[in-house]
Amino acid sequence: MIGTLVNVGTILIGSLVGHFFKRGLKEAHHEILMQAMGLAVVGLGVGAIATHLPASNYPVLFIVSLAIGGLLGEWTRFEDRFNKLLSFVLKGNTNEGLTTAILLFCVGTLSIVGPIEAALNQNYTYLFSNAILDGVTSIVLASTFGLSIAFSAVILLVWQGSIYLFASFAAVAITADILTEISIIGGVLILSTGLSILGLKKFKTMNLLPAMLVPIVFFAGKALLGL
Template sequence: MFGTIFNTVMIIAGSIIGGIFKKGIKDEYQDILMQAMGFAAVALGINAITQHLPDSKYPILFIVSLAIGGLLGQIINLELRFNKLVNKFSKSNLAEGLSTAVLLFCIGSLSILGPVEAALHGDYTYLLTNGMLDGITSIVLASTFGFGIAAAAIVLFV
């Protein structure tokens, strides 16, 4: 539970900081921060795969799961359905930012791997790392979409 609380606090703190800098962070700085956070997430994901996939009893399941999940999402047009749901509740750009934040903070690879590692091995490394990534990302999102991005922390906590 510690990792989840830390992550929630980081998102709220990042949203406060980003709200203070509303429209004050230049686009090129936002871009580089998002690229850096994306690169960090990819590097951590590759590290996790190279560490744990060789120990897996069913390594092919990873590849098959990605392929089937991607195809099913495309077949049922999941992205369009999600966007329609978000737009149903709000016409402002906050809905776009909040949907991005919820997806990023709640279903990212570290958001899934972190709790699993914490529960199985008592290792909070991924959860704490994810909290830092989410904190910085929430600064960027809140500087663009406003403090409302902090609502994603509630979804994450629940």
């Protein structure tokens, strides 16, 4: 959990810095920092895909997973329901900022594979890299949307903590194939988030989240059928 705690700490510090020093950041500074972070997120997504796709024994599975997951997410209106849930607590600009922060901090290869790597292999590289990225991003977001961005650290703690605990208890069931497929899909999702940050295309990334469950169901089905 040390990696997750560091990640939470950088978001809290970044939110405070962005909130109290926002007058020192001009609109041009906001724009260039968000462009920089958007490009960094795109790079992380492309890197994850390029790294894990060649290692996949089922190179079409991630495509099928995204299609099925996207349809499930759209059918359940996952993103709309998520936004409505936040609207009960937050309003307007603040809601938009916190939603963006949660998406950036929680949806992506580093935030998902990181806790799994930490639990299975005691490898904290992904989480520490994610902590640096989230810290810089939280400065930018807090300078625009205010201190409410810090609340995303609580969501991140629950999110990564849950993944870490699940991976610790399910270590035997999480095979290399499952981890590879989840990493590919996570790379695609973080790539879509990066493109959204850059303003090139607005993706419904949260509606694609169910895609990450499809490989687990697929491999569980294979095991039950003895294939």
